[in-house]
């Protein structure tokens with residue numbers, strides 16, 4: 008059975024008269040790795056910003072896991088199980104890989120301090136759970152051998168994986184990946200794509216904005232194409248590559 012984890016309907020958002028999103032909508036199925044592609048300026052980043060709560064849409068509806076999350080704050084959305092990574096991995100403070108992961112393990116800001124003051128025994132259990140989760144995520148991302156290293160000293164590809172690791176610490180159901188292989192060499196890009204494929208499963212889905220079409224082909228079960236702020240078409244990678252409207256959109260020709 009195909010169940011929709013994310014439903015985006017008629018979302019609109021403009022900036023100073025430019026219609027970045029102009030009634031865009033699509034579904035993301037639970038258990039999938041779905042690509043979101045389109046030429047420059049199609050509205051992909053704005054769509055990620057609207058879904059993750061960074062920018063509220065002017066109109067339309069975004070439903071995640073059966074709940075209307077339209078206009079919710081990024082914190083509220085991530086607590087519900089929808090998180091995002093950023094294209095340019097945000098600066099890592101002077102922390103090790105393990106510490107960086109642990110920093111993103113709290114469900115609520117201040118949660119650990121509250122538990123530590125009220126229930127010290129529970130606080131130790133919680134620390135252990137988080138540490139176990141961080142080690143598990145590091146192992147799955149093949150970062151376990153550098154878990155004690157400073158995050159700032161990691162290679163470009165390892166930093167990209169750590170950015171995904173940070174997102175996973177909150178036990179999300181859906182991760183929005185913003186150009187997960189941008190800036191790394193093709194072989195490392197394929198490795199990162201392999202890691203993402205290994206992570207995906209019935210309880211963890213991905214929506215991926217990526218310009219590298221080889222990676223989209225390797226990674227995505229299904230691909231949604233946006234152009235001029237709207238949903239243009241969708242299908243398997245092979246289907247959309249043969250679609251004339253997609254070729255026209257990339258060449259800047261309007262249908």
Ligand SMILES: Nc1ncnc2c1ncn2[C@@H]1O[C@H](COP(=O)(O)OP(=O)(O)OP(=O)(O)O)[C@@H](O)[C@H]1O
Nearest residue numbers: 022025026027045046047048049050051052053054
């Ligand atoms: N904060 C903003 N202020 C003004 N215009 C914006 C802003 N954000 C996006 N836009 C405009 O909205 C349109 C869609 O931009 P968006 O970044 O969402 O597209 P994109 O598909 O992610 O493009 P790219 O692939 O180049 O990253 C573009 O015309 C862009 O210039």
